[in-house]
Amino acid sequence: xxxxxxxxxxxxxxxxxxxxxxxxxxxxxxxxxxxxxxxxxxxxxxxxxxxxxxxxxxxxxxxxxxxxxxxxxxxxxxxxxxxxxxxxxxxxxxxxxxxxxxxxxxxxxxxxxxxxxxxxxxxxxxxxxxxxxxxxxxxxxxxxxxxxxxxxxxxxxxxxxxxxxxxxxxxxxxxxxxxxxxxxxxxxx
Numbered sequence: 001x002x003x004x005x006x007x008x009x010x011x012x013x014x015x016x017x018x019x020x021x022x023x024x025x026x027x028x029x030x031x032x033x034x035x036x037x038x039x040x041x042x043x044x045x046x047x048x049x050x051x052x053x054x055x056x057x058x059x060x061x062x063x064x065x066x067x068x069x070x071x072x073x074x075x076x077x078x079x080x081x082x083x084x085x086x087x088x089x090x091x092x093x094x095x096x097x098x099x100x101x102x103x104x105x106x107x108x109x110x111x112x113x114x115x116x117x118x119x120x121x122x123x124x125x126x127x128x129x130x131x132x133x134x135x136x137x138x139x140x141x142x143x144x145x146x147x148x149x150x151x152x153x154x155x156x157x158x159x160x161x162x163x164x165x166x167x168x169x170x171x172x173x174x175x176x177x178x179x180x181x182x183x184x185x186x187x188x189x
Contacts, residue, residue, distance in 0.1 A: 024131040024148055028155045032162040034118045037125040038091045040158060041116060049167035050157040052079060053174055061087055065096040071174075072181050077102045086113065093117050098131065100143035107139035129155065 030037050040046035047055035047067060054068035062084055069079035076082075079101075086095040095115045100107035112133035119126040129151060134144050157168055 021132060022134045022136070022144065024144065024151060025128065026151055026155060027126065027128045028159055029121065030125045030127055030159055030162050031123075032125055033123060034091045034120045034125045036162070037127060037158070038094075038118055040161070041094055042088070048170070050161040051154055053170040054078075057085075059085060059088060061085060070177055072177050073102075083111075091118055100139065101146055104139040104143050104146070107135070107143040110135070112143075127155070127158070 032040075040049060042057060042059035044055050044057055047057060052067045052069045054071040056064050056066040056068075058064045065080070065083040065085050066078075067080040067083070071078060073079075080099060083097045083099065086097065088094055093115065095113060097111040098114045099109075099111055102108060112131060115130045115132075117128045117130075119128075131147055131151065134140055161167060
């Protein structure tokens with residue numbers, strides 16, 4: 001079951017409470033060993049089995065972490081087109097940059113950070129996702145609200161992928177994208 005917790009962290013420095021850091025924090029149990037869940041997040045095949053129809057990942061610090069929710073989109077509008085891996089502790093922790101969706105262009109040009117932590121619990125994996133680095137003005141609140149809804153869906157897809165043993169079928173999504181792009185092409189002068 002998806003356990004969702006949205007909270008703010010108060011940072012204590014020298015006994016003084018500093019400004020709170022808004023975060024999205026989620027946790028799920030995945031019915032698969034850590035090694036399998038790790039591969040789902042660190043390989044192209046793994047990411048396309050639950051996250052997006054296309055992906056390009058180079059699992060090393062500063063490596064690519066490109067997630068193409070709309071592989072037919074123009075460069076820069078496909079999803080997380082130019083994200084990067086930040087740090088990897090194999091089968092323990094993974095962090096990467098993230099951006100806002102294309103419909104929020106002011107927030108999209110900036111980056112947030114996502115940290116995944118993997119822990120074995122019997123034959124299962126406890127996965128925690130922490131998304132931080134949010135601004136508070138302009139489009140930032142809309143971007144955060146978007147991911148408060150999106151990340152639980154991504155994690156549910158991950159769970160389903162391992163519960164069923166089948167990768168997500170992107171056929172209907174791809175067909176919908178093609179229809180949207182065909183409509184957009186017709187409306188262009």
